[in-house]
Each structure stands twice: as structure tokens, then as C-alpha cells.
Amino acid sequence: MTVRIRVAVETPQHTGLGAPLSYESERELAPGTLVHVPLGRREVTGVVWPGEPEDAADVVLKPVSRVLSALPPLPRAWCELVEFTAAYYQRGVGEVALSVLPPELRKLDDEQVANRIAKLHRKWPQPDPQAARPQTPPLSPEQSAALDRLAQLNSDSAPTALLHGVTGSGKTEVYLRAAEQALAAGKQALVLVPEINLTPQLEARFAERFVGRSIVSLHSGLTPAQRLRNWLAAHLGLADLVLGTRLAVFASMPRLGLIVVDEEHDPSYKQQEGARYSARDLAVYRGKREGAPVLLGSATPSLETWHRANEGRYVRLSLSSRIGGGALPRVRLVDMNLLPKTRGVTTAMAPPLVAAIQERIARGEQSLVFLNRRGYAPVLHCGDCAWKSGCPHCSAWRVFHKLDRTLRCHHCGFTERVPRACPECGNLDIAPIGRGTERLEEQLAGMLQTPDGSAARIARIDADSTRLKGTLEAQLGAVHAGDVDVLVGTQMVTKGHDFRRITLVAAVNPDSSLFSSDFRAPERLFALLMQAAGRAGRDAAQAERSEMWVQTWYPTHPLYAALRRHDFEAFAQSQAKEREMAGLPPYAHLAMLRADAKTVEAARGFLQAAAEVASELPGADAVMVYPPVPLHVARVADVERMQMLVESSSRVALQRFLSLWMPTLHELRLQRKAPEQRVLRWAVDVDPLSI
Missing domain, CATH: 3.40.50.300 (P-loop containing nucleotide triphosphate hydrolases)
Incomplete structure (x- = not known):
């Protein structure tokens, strides 16, 4: 007897299929189980998704091809995090789920996964309770007060705290002590940093403090094998601490007990391609959902975070003095x-x-x-004819790099050797302007x-x-x-x-x-x-x-x-x-519709048509749709880029509007098939960081 199941798979954006698809399975499969299923002419990796499939008795469903039964199912809390991300940022569930899993998982069958897990268990260092603990530095009164307050909040329902500390005030020591408390309670800790180059430095600090504990890192600088190994260690509960960049917010951790977001204001926490999620905001959501305290640290918090702390939605912990006075x-x-x-x-x-x-x-x-x-100078210039080193494929200058004598576009990567004379008039005296x-x-x-x-x-x-x-x-x-x-x-x-x-x-x-x-x-x-x-x-x-x-x-x-x-x-x-007077975040909520096309007219036409459709939707009176404008760098790699801002005073109203607007945008793109109307791609960016 077969059963129907829902499977989240990564479908092409142009199909508009964002929800999990229905498949047929020979046996019941737990939600979170990884499977291989047919999709069109391909076989793809998917995740068995919670919920009942649509009741369509007259539809013949395709069967599940293979099951990765050796891998324990992903937790339900992880599925809920992915589902929230997909809904809030207007992306497909399968797209988000598969993009945050290690790519290596897609290439392995059940036997290979079982071998990787067995090898990991064999070689994973066992915790040593007798390992000598390093001497910890004394806490300042402000650090002690912050930790005491955080400990009190642990008994509450998943608090979020803002650790506002000047540079050099010892925020990292607070992170270490908070993680120490979580580990002592048998929990796992997740620590997010904005940049890859900070991960090894922080990893060294944690390794020095937590002797005998298992620490792994997750970021895009790892090889596929390293990323799979570290992800498995977190998913299986072998790793006590996970350190990583924004991608690590999706790490599967069965015993999550603390989330730290260092330099929470940093723009690097916002993904700029695909599902444009904010790892900081998802960390707050995940903490509330899984009952884990969230510690946001910064000397210069984002105004959104600062506003929430002033409203009392976050608890503010202050470190106003540097360590050592x-x-x-x-x-x-x-x-x-x-x-x-x-x-x-x-x-x-x-x-x-x-x-x-x-x-x-x-x-x-x-x-x-x-x-x-970076570079030697932003642009080369000819004093005779006013020629400048523009990029032929972008509306930007090519930067002069003296070390290798190249003109390089930092947007599309187009690179040429520096000309011996001005390409326009032959003047030998071309000079750099500005400095890098x-x-x-x-x-x-x-x-x-x-x-x-x-x-x-x-x-x-x-x-x-x-x-x-x-x-x-x-x-x-x-x-x-x-x-x-x-x-x-x-x-x-x-x-x-x-x-x-x-x-x-x-x-x-x-x-x-x-x-x-x-x-x-x-x-x-x-x-x-x-x-x-x-x-x-x-x-x-x-x-x-x-x-x-x-x-x-x-x-x-x-x-x-x-x-x-x-x-x-x-x-x-x-x-x-200023922002309150202008109606800008955190006093308003924004989304940006961006369109790329071969011509400005095609990109603008798509956005204008989208605005016309938007005006006819229910709830359109609760949002403001602004006219299309070009991006700061309007052309990149011979592609014209336009954007259109959508604003609302209510986050709920904006989300409701976007959920109705998205299906019409998919249809609109399919309707514009003429070469002069066609857009190459479009995307909605919820809570955009750059306007």
C-alpha cells in the first residue's frame, strides 16, 4: 500500500511553484527525511515536508525514487524556520530548504551518507571532562551584571537581549560565559559573525576557552567536504558550538540553547542573492520558536534593533566602559x-x-x-580629450590596478591591460584620478x-x-x-x-x-x-x-x-x-521589486505593468508603490537594472499584499514574450538594506 507525502523540491522560479509537491511513497516517511524524487526529466533532492498533501484522488503521483534513511530527519523546528523564511521573503519552500543544506548531500546515496556518518563517529574526538580548563579573566562589574540579567531571562520564554557595548568593553567574554552556561546545561550554542575572515579568529578564542569541547565552523569558505562534515556534526549533536556567517543560522542543531549574533548591525547578515533573508532577524525568530535566548551584540546597533530595545521588545544590556578602564x-x-x-x-x-x-x-x-x-585609483583620465576608463559593459568606471597594470571592473570583472596611450586621441599622458x-x-x-x-x-x-x-x-x-x-x-x-x-x-x-x-x-x-x-x-x-x-x-x-x-x-x-518624519524604517516597512532586462524600456515596462496590477489587488490602499527608478549602478554586464519601492506602515499589510502580488508577477513575466518586452529576471527584496 502506498501513501501520499509532501516533498519540498527546488523548482525553477518561472514556474511559480513555491509550495511542496505531492509524491507517492511505499511507506510512511518522517517529516525532515531527505529523498530523491523525479521532477520533470530530472531526479532531484527533496525534503519530506510536514503537513497533509492535497487530496487529488484522480491524479497519478510520481513515486519517490530513493530515501536517505541513514541520515536522521531534520527537526520539525528547522522545517518551520525554513517555511517562515520562504513565506516572509517571498521565495519557494524548496528553494530555501535546498539552498541552505550542504550541496554535497545532493550527490550522495544512502550508503555513502551512512559511511560518512560512521566515519564521523569514529574520528570525532570524545569530550574530555578531565581536560585542564584555562584560567578565565575576571569580569568587570558591567559584564557580571549583564550575565546575571541574561541568566534571569533564561527562565523567560526565549528572550532577545541587545548587548550594547563600546569597542573593547569585553562583549566577546560575555559571549564566552553565556555559551559556557548553555553547554553546562547540555545545550548547543550558535555564534554568528558577519565576515568569513573573523570566523577563524573567534574560533581560536572559543577553542582556547572550551578545551575538550567540539567546535565547528560553517561558512562559504569551506570546501564541500568540510561543510558537509561540520554540518553533520551539528545535526547529529556531536558539535557543542557552531560558529559561522549568515548561512549558519540554518544549521540543524537538536539541542539549541543559545544564539549569539556578533556585530548585529553589519549589512553582511543580509543575503543579496536568491532568498534575500536577514540572518539576524531569522536568529531572533528561531530563538523565540525554539526557546533559546538570543544575544545581539554591537557597539553601534542597527536603528531597527535600537528601536525595539527602546520599545521594550528586547532587553538592553550595557557595557559602557573598556576593559581595564x-x-x-x-x-x-x-x-x-x-x-x-x-x-x-x-x-x-x-x-x-x-x-x-x-x-x-x-x-x-x-x-x-x-x-x-581598493585598487590604485578609481579611474584613468586623459587630460586632452577627457576620456575616462569606463567599463563597456557596466555604467561604472574600471579601476586602475598598478601592481598588475590592469583596468578592472569591480562589478562584472571585465579586465584589460592598461593602454599605452589614450584610446580616443592617442595622448600618451593618461593619469590616475583619486586613490585606492x-x-x-x-x-x-x-x-x-x-x-x-x-x-x-x-x-x-x-x-x-x-x-x-x-x-x-x-x-x-x-x-x-x-x-x-x-x-x-x-x-x-x-x-x-x-x-x-x-x-x-x-x-x-x-x-x-x-x-x-x-x-x-x-x-x-x-x-x-x-x-x-x-x-x-x-x-x-x-x-x-x-x-x-x-x-x-x-x-x-x-x-x-x-x-x-x-x-x-x-x-x-x-x-x-529624521526617519520618523520621512516615514522610513523602523517606522515603516519596505519591499523592493527589481527587474533586469537587456533594455531600460523592457525593465521599466515590466515594473510599470506590475504597478498597474498592484493597484487592483485587495489591500492595495494599505501600501504605496513608487515609480520605477534605475539602481545606483544601472547597467552591469550589459544588463539594465531597474527597481520599484513598495512601502507600508503595517508589516502585516505589506506581507498580505506581497502574497497576492507574487502570483501575478509570475503571470506578467510569461505574458511579456516579445523581445522588446522580455525581462531576464525579477525578484522581490523584503526589508531591503540599500535603496
């Missing part, structure tokens, strides 16, 4: 308007700043110079030296210099060992790193975000500068002479006034007032 770095603003100009061009580094860095080198201290632009980290490194090397007259040791950390495996770890090791005098880098070096010898941080060109059309740009800039400032003076003995220098053309801007006082609350309050 060290002072926060003094912020000094350099007014670029007062600097002398040579042939109309202002020097890259203010002489007082160069002198301050030179002074640090003489004292054997380190400096960090931050410029959030590569050029800044070169300029600093020509200006700085050690007391004995030798060249200063300068290192650069950005996406170009750390492309090869192991280079990032090697460069960070050199900084920690004191083998570097000046570290030049992008935002990769401004967050999470505990550089004990750095006493000066300089932000070279931060003004570009002050007047951006994106309403979140000031918030991101303030957080980035606060995080960068936090790299200085982390050693209490050097804190009194630590400084942050900011080169700016707008020294009287309110953002810099709040930065000088390290006053996040004042900045957040001013931003909240």
Missing part, C-alpha cells in the same frame, strides 16, 4: 579645506596626520589607515621611515591582497606580531580584530556617504567609523594616547560631532527623528 580614542577632525593645494589638487594625507603616524613609528607603536576603496588602498600604500611608503632611516614596514589588507588562501591569516599574524608599522586597508580591517599595538587610526576619505541618496548611508558610515576607532587603544596601557584622525571636507557635520563624543545614542536619536 582604558579610554576610547580621542577623535581629531582634519579640515581638508584648509590644506594647501598643488596645481589645484589637495594632498592625500594631511601633514599633521603624517607627522602623527611618524611619531607612532618612532615609539614602536602601530597605525591603521582606513580607505574603503594600493596608491595610498605607495604614497605612505614614500613618506614614512623608521628612526634608523630605513623604510617603514607597511602592509595592505583588502580583497586584492588577500585573494590567495592563507594570505589574510599571514598578514594578520604579522600585524599581531609587531612586524608591521602601518596597516592600510578597507573595511576588512575595521571590525572585530583585536590589534593590541595600534594607537592611531586614520580615515582618509569617509565623506562620500554623507549625502548619499540611500537613507541608511549615514548609519553605515557612523558604524564603520566607530568600529574603526575601536581598533585603537585596546591595550589599556596605551589607551590614553590613542587617537582617531578623520580627514573631512565637512568638519561641522552632525555625524562627526557625535563621533567625536563617541555618542551613539545622540546619533541614533537624531537619525530616528
Whole structure:
């Protein structure tokens, strides 16, 4: 006798089939069981889904091909997390479920899975209760108070707490102690970090503290075999601690007892392709659903999180002082308007700043110079005919990389050798405009030296210099060992790193975000500068002479006034007032419909047609649909990109509207078959981070 079951499979988006499909099975299968089923002419991996299949007695269902019975079923709580993600972010259940599972699982049959699990059990280190525990540092009064409050909340129904602590205040120690309490209760702990390059560093901290405990990491930098091994360890309950990036929020953990989201404000927690989920928001949902406390940590919380804490929906825990009583770095603003100009061009580094860095080198201290632009220069320019190194496939400039003499587009990857002369007029004198980290490194090397007259040791950390495996770890090791005098880098070096010898941080060109059309740009800039400032003076003995220098053309801007006082609350309050007056998050809820096409007319036409359909839907009066506009970089890889904003004062009304709108969008794309009307792809982004 056969039974009907629901199976979540990854279906093509154009089909509009987002719900689990019905199949026939020779036996009952527990929800969460992995299976192989036919889909069209292919055989695909699926997950048996909770719920009753549709009653369609006259329909002949396809049978399940194979069952991965060796793998214990995924927990029901995991299925509920995936289902919520798919519904909220308007994606298919199967698409979300299969995208967050290790890809290697799709390639294995039941026997191979059984062998992997058996091998994992054989080689997995057993917990050693007799292992020597490292000596833990004493807690500050604020850390003790935060942990006591968190322990009290554990008895409540899945609380969410915001740990608001200045840089260097010991937030990581609070994470460690909270995880210690969870493990002592026989639970597992999940710790999320925003960047891959922070995962090994945090993993080392946890491994040092939790001797004899099993710790695994989950992030996109792992090989497929490593990712499957670590995922299985978490799913089988062998791993006590799981550390990872946003993908790890979906780790299957049967004994989940704590979720930590470090640097919760970081934009990296928002997925930008496929199902555009926010790992931070899903962590909060998962904690409530599974009864696990959630700890959100940041020195500069997102305004959404700050607003919820002010409303009392989150508990606020404060760490207002640095460990050891060290002072926060003094912020000094350099007014670029007062600097002398040579042939109309202002020097890259203010002489007082160069002198301050030179002074640090003489004292054997380190400096960090931050410029959030890689490459040598943003553009090459011909002074005779005004030619610039634009990308032929994108509405963006190709960046000049001097080291390999290339012009490289950072959007589509198109790369060419630097021309010997201007392609338009043949002028041999083409010159770089602006500067990136590569050029800044070169300029600093020509200006700085050690007391004995030798060249200063300068290192650069950005996406170009750390492309090869192991280079990032090697460069960070050199900084920690004191083998570097000046570290030049992008935002990769401004967050999470505990550089004990750095006493000066300089932000070279931060003004570009002050007047951006994106309403979140000031918030991101303030957080980035606060995080960068936090790299200085982390050693209490050097804190009194630590400084942050900011080169700016707008020294009287309110953002810099709040930065000088390290006053996040004042900045957040001013931003909240502006957003409330403008009807922006957290006082409103947004979704973005984006369309890509070969022509601007096709993309705009699709969005305008979608707006017309939207106006006829029930509940359309509860949302505002704005006219289509191009993205900041409108063309990428010869594809035109347009977007249309949808706004509502009610999250429920917005979700109800989107659920009715999505099926019409699938139909609309199928109707527009003419070449001049066709869109290549479209997607809805709920709670978009960039506008």
C-alpha cells in the first residue's frame, strides 16, 4: 500500500511553484527525511515536508525514487524556520530548504551518507571532562551584571537581549560565559559573525576557552567536504558550538540553547542573492520558536534593533566602559579645506596626520589607515580629450590596478591591460584620478621611515591582497606580531580584530556617504567609523594616547560631532527623528521589486505593468508603490537594472499584499514574450538594506 507525502523540491522560479509537491511513497516517511524524487526529466533532492498533501484522488503521483534513511530527519523546528523564511521573503519552500543544506548531500546515496556518518563517529574526538580548563579573566562589574540579567531571562520564554557595548568593553567574554552556561546545561550554542575572515579568529578564542569541547565552523569558505562534515556534526549533536556567517543560522542543531549574533548591525547578515533573508532577524525568530535566548551584540546597533530595545521588545544590556578602564580614542577632525593645494589638487594625507603616524613609528607603536576603496585609483583620465576608463559593459568606471597594470571592473570583472596611450586621441599622458588602498600604500611608503632611516614596514589588507588562501591569516599574524608599522586597508580591517599595538587610526576619505541618496548611508558610515576607532587603544596601557584622525571636507557635520563624543545614542536619536518624519524604517516597512532586462524600456515596462496590477489587488490602499527608478549602478554586464519601492506602515499589510502580488508577477513575466518586452529576471527584496 502506498501513501501520499509532501516533498519540498527546488523548482525553477518561472514556474511559480513555491509550495511542496505531492509524491507517492511505499511507506510512511518522517517529516525532515531527505529523498530523491523525479521532477520533470530530472531526479532531484527533496525534503519530506510536514503537513497533509492535497487530496487529488484522480491524479497519478510520481513515486519517490530513493530515501536517505541513514541520515536522521531534520527537526520539525528547522522545517518551520525554513517555511517562515520562504513565506516572509517571498521565495519557494524548496528553494530555501535546498539552498541552505550542504550541496554535497545532493550527490550522495544512502550508503555513502551512512559511511560518512560512521566515519564521523569514529574520528570525532570524545569530550574530555578531565581536560585542564584555562584560567578565565575576571569580569568587570558591567559584564557580571549583564550575565546575571541574561541568566534571569533564561527562565523567560526565549528572550532577545541587545548587548550594547563600546569597542573593547569585553562583549566577546560575555559571549564566552553565556555559551559556557548553555553547554553546562547540555545545550548547543550558535555564534554568528558577519565576515568569513573573523570566523577563524573567534574560533581560536572559543577553542582556547572550551578545551575538550567540539567546535565547528560553517561558512562559504569551506570546501564541500568540510561543510558537509561540520554540518553533520551539528545535526547529529556531536558539535557543542557552531560558529559561522549568515548561512549558519540554518544549521540543524537538536539541542539549541543559545544564539549569539556578533556585530548585529553589519549589512553582511543580509543575503543579496536568491532568498534575500536577514540572518539576524531569522536568529531572533528561531530563538523565540525554539526557546533559546538570543544575544545581539554591537557597539553601534542597527536603528531597527535600537528601536525595539527602546520599545521594550528586547532587553538592553550595557557595557559602557573598556576593559581595564582604558579610554576610547580621542577623535581629531582634519579640515581638508584648509590644506594647501598643488596645481589645484589637495594632498592625500594631511601633514599633521603624517607627522602623527611618524611619531607612532618612532615609539614602536602601530597605525591603521582606513580607505574603503581598493585598487590604485578609481579611474584613468586623459587630460586632452577627457576620456575616462569606463567599463563597456557596466555604467561604472574600471579601476586602475598598478601592481598588475590592469583596468578592472569591480562589478562584472571585465579586465584589460592598461593602454599605452589614450584610446580616443592617442595622448600618451593618461593619469590616475583619486586613490585606492594600493596608491595610498605607495604614497605612505614614500613618506614614512623608521628612526634608523630605513623604510617603514607597511602592509595592505583588502580583497586584492588577500585573494590567495592563507594570505589574510599571514598578514594578520604579522600585524599581531609587531612586524608591521602601518596597516592600510578597507573595511576588512575595521571590525572585530583585536590589534593590541595600534594607537592611531586614520580615515582618509569617509565623506562620500554623507549625502548619499540611500537613507541608511549615514548609519553605515557612523558604524564603520566607530568600529574603526575601536581598533585603537585596546591595550589599556596605551589607551590614553590613542587617537582617531578623520580627514573631512565637512568638519561641522552632525555625524562627526557625535563621533567625536563617541555618542551613539545622540546619533541614533537624531537619525530616528529624521526617519520618523520621512516615514522610513523602523517606522515603516519596505519591499523592493527589481527587474533586469537587456533594455531600460523592457525593465521599466515590466515594473510599470506590475504597478498597474498592484493597484487592483485587495489591500492595495494599505501600501504605496513608487515609480520605477534605475539602481545606483544601472547597467552591469550589459544588463539594465531597474527597481520599484513598495512601502507600508503595517508589516502585516505589506506581507498580505506581497502574497497576492507574487502570483501575478509570475503571470506578467510569461505574458511579456516579445523581445522588446522580455525581462531576464525579477525578484522581490523584503526589508531591503540599500535603496
